[in-house]
Amino acid sequence: MRRQDLYGVGELQFDQESSGIHGAKTLGKALEEIYGRDGLAFIVDEGGKRGFKDVYGTIFATPGVAEKGHADIKVEVTSPGGHSSIPPAHTTIGYLASIISELEQNPFPVELARGTVPHDTLLCYAAHGHDISPRLKHAIFKSTHCDAALHRVEDLYVSKDHWANALPESAYAIVNHRINTVSSVNETAAHDTQTIASLARSFNLTLKAFGEDIIPASAYSSSESKGHIELSQAFNHELEPAPRTPTSGKGSEPWDFLSGTIKATYAAHRNLGGVDGSNIIVSPGMSTGNTDTKYYWNLTRHMLTEEKSLLVCIL
DSSP: OOOOOEEOOGGGOOOGGGTTTTHHHHHHHHHHHHHOTTOEEEEEEEOOSOSEEEETTEEEEOOEEEEOEEEEEEEEEEOOOEETTSOOSSOHHHHHHHHHHHHHHSOOOOOOOTTSHHHHHHHHHHHHOTTOOHHHHHHHHHTTTOHHHHHHHHHHHTOOOOOTTEEOSEEEEEEEEEEOTTSOHHHHHHHHHHHHHHHHHHTTEEEEETTEEEEOGGGSOTTTOOEEEEEEESSSOOBOOOOOOOOSSTTOHHHHHHHHHHHHHHHHHTTOOOOSSSSOEEOOEEESOOSSGGGGTTTOSOEEEESSSOEEEEO
């Protein structure tokens, strides 16, 4: 670092839990105007609630180097409505319940992929876990190049909420997605659209998804059409997964600096002596929540999530 200035700006940010549209957005813009794109060495943001954990007989610290995205997708159904004394075969709530059930039964595939943070974390466990079984250790290392071994490790880890007699004309639900770091908002929206399209056809409902007519009214005669489904972004603050922070090779100096600091602090606080890594291993981690860091992405490639307040280190 050419300068030693440290700026603690976390306490100034008052709306982090509501996506930072006022606090973080304003701070990010101001910092970029002062220091420019990539003008910060790294940013340490609030992260997980468990800073240290014992895994296979070894203490690991797992600062986040990636964050999932999110999307709140609104599913709205409209049909003629009516009265409970002469109910139709399906009501808007019945349609909506079927759609929610369909989405629940067709989630995104859960998988372990090479080059992702969870896979890198397992590699750290295999390399440094004192009590890990030789068989599991071998499978994790082999998973870097063998698909069968990758699937074996995946099986072990990845598998592990009007009036009473009136029938509403419209009903909706909000589906909250936490988006995988190797996926995107568009892929999530496409998944939901594809999942319910066949169900919409079976109910003779038209479908509009994110401004596009997927099943238009012309698909049915006027007597066949029973109503309409619409998918849209619920609150218009969807967020792509955060860029991943480099943890090895060229450009990983901020990660190396943080890792060394964690090791030294952990050992000194407990009077353990030495900072050679024998007392604690620092492994990449990932935050499943992501609210406001998008406003800082232009400032640095190095977003590190840890517990407590935000810290910005200036180059």
